[in-house]
Each structure stands twice: as C-alpha cells, then as structure tokens.
Amino acid sequence: MATIVQCLSSCATLESQFKVLSLKGISCSSPSSTFTTRRASSATVCSSLSFSQSVSQCVAFSSGNLWVQKPTRQLIVCEATAPTKKADSAAKRARQAEKRRLYNKSKKSEARTRMKKVLEALEGLKKKTEAQPDEIVSVEKLIGEAYSAIDKAVKVKALHKNTGARRKSRLARRKKAVEIHHGWYVPDAAAAVASEAVTMAA
Numbered sequence: 001m002a003t004i005v006q007c008l009s010s011c012a013t014l015e016s017q018f019k020v021l022s023l024k025g026i027s028c029s030s031p032s033s034t035f036t037t038r039r040a041s042s043a044t045v046c047s048s049l050s051f052s053q054s055v056s057q058c059v060a061f062s063s064g065n066l067w068v069q070k071p072t073r074q075l076i077v078c079e080a081t082a083p084t085k086k087a088d089s090a091a092k093r094a095r096q097a098e099k100r101r102l103y104n105k106s107k108k109s110e111a112r113t114r115m116k117k118v119l120e121a122l123e124g125l126k127k128k129t130e131a132q133p134d135e136i137v138s139v140e141k142l143i144g145e146a147y148s149a150i151d152k153a154v155k156v157k158a159l160h161k162n163t164g165a166r167r168k169s170r171l172a173r174r175k176k177a178v179e180i181h182h183g184w185y186v187p188d189a190a191a192a193v194a195s196e197a198v199t200m201a202a
Contacts, residue, residue, distance in 0.1 A: 104158035111153045111167070114146035118171050126178045133184050136175075143171055 121139045125131055147168055154164040179185035 104153075104156065107149075107153040107156055107158040111146070111149040111159065114142070114149045115167060115171065118142045118146050119174060122174050122178050126181055131182055133182075136179065136184070139175065139178075143175060146171060 118139065121142055125135060125139060128135075150159065150164045150167055153159040154161050176185060180187065
C-alpha cells in the first residue's frame with residue numbers, strides 16, 4: 001500500500017511531465033499487451049493508458065483501477081545434447097580392446113591350424129597300408145608344435161586352461177589310436193577297450 005500511495009503522490013505532483021500514450025482496442029489479457037494482470041479480477045480492457053517516466057515502477061490507470069507491475073525475470077531454456085565424441089579414456093579402452101581381440105584371435109587361429117595339420121597327418125598315416133614306425137616321428141614333431149601353440153594361447157588367456165588340456169588330450173588319443181591300428185603299440189586288454197571307446201567318442 002505504501003508503494004501505491006507513493007506512486008499516486010508522484011503522479012499528482014509531476015502531472016505536467018507525464019507522457020500520455022493512447023492504446024485503443026488492446027486487451028490486457030492478450031499476448032501482445034505490454035502489461036499482464038497480477039490478479040484474475042483485474043483482467044479488463046484497457047482503453048486509455050497513462051505512463052509516468054519519473055517513477056521507477058510502471059503505473060497504469062484505467063477506469064479507476066490501478067496496477068503496479070514489477071519487471072519480470074526472463075527464463076532461458078537450454079537443451080543439452082549428448083557429446084558426439086568419445087572421451088579420451090573411453091577411446092583408449094576401445095583401442096586396447098581391439099588390439100587384444102586381434103592378438104587373441106591370432107593365437108587361437110595358430111593353435112587350430114597346428115591341430116589341423118596334426119590330425120591330417122595322423123589320418124594319412126592311418127590310411128597308409130605299409131607304414132613304418134619311423135614315420136610317426138614327423139607326426140610327433142607336429143604334435144609338439146601344436147602343444148606349444150596351445151600353451152601359448154592359454155598363457156595369454158586366449159584359451160581357457162581346460163580347453164587347452166582337452167585339445168592336447170585329443171591329439172594324444174588320436175596318435176595312440178594310429179599306433180594301435182598299425183600294431184606299434186600294444187596296450188593292456190582293459191586299456192585297449194577304454195582307448196577304443198574314447199576314440200569312437202572323439
């Protein structure tokens with residue numbers, strides 16, 4: 001109330017300094033109006049408005065009604081977008097993962113290739129009718145290379161240790177089956193039955 005009384009007294013003493021602006025046909029409730037009503041009961045049509053330049057607050061008169069409008073704050077809404085570029089740490093982790101993937105892939109591929117060579121050599125030796133016991137030496141050399149490749153893959157954790165042991169055991173069983181087939185190795189009766197069963201399962 002004190003602010004309103006002060007505004008009225010200032011307007012009465014400085015009436016000659018008022019600058020009168022006539023705004024006809026503008027509704028205070030429309031979006032283009034300069035003033036917004038502070039209360040719902042004050043929403044009336046402003047036919048004539050008078051403004052005071054000497055008063056810090058803006059006072060509007062219309063049909064005996066008085067509105068005092070204080071400057072309102074303007075809100076700025078910013079939309080945050082996700083960064084398109086990866087962080088340095090994430091990019092480094094991606095490079096390291098790709099490097100390890102290629103390295104592990106090469107180790108596993110080498111182990112499979114060595115195993116394939118051994119199995120092919122054993123299959124050819126088994127089909128050979130007049131094979132000599134000395135011919136198994138070259139196969140044993142290939143088996144050693146396959147064992148080395150499997151152990152390296154297990155060491156760098158490209159293969160699980162149980163997987164490596166299972167693959168080496170498969171090669172040893174195939175070699176023994178070829179030796180039994182040609183009569184270079186004569187196991188016990190029980191061991192022979194077990195070996196044949198394992199060979200058939202493999």
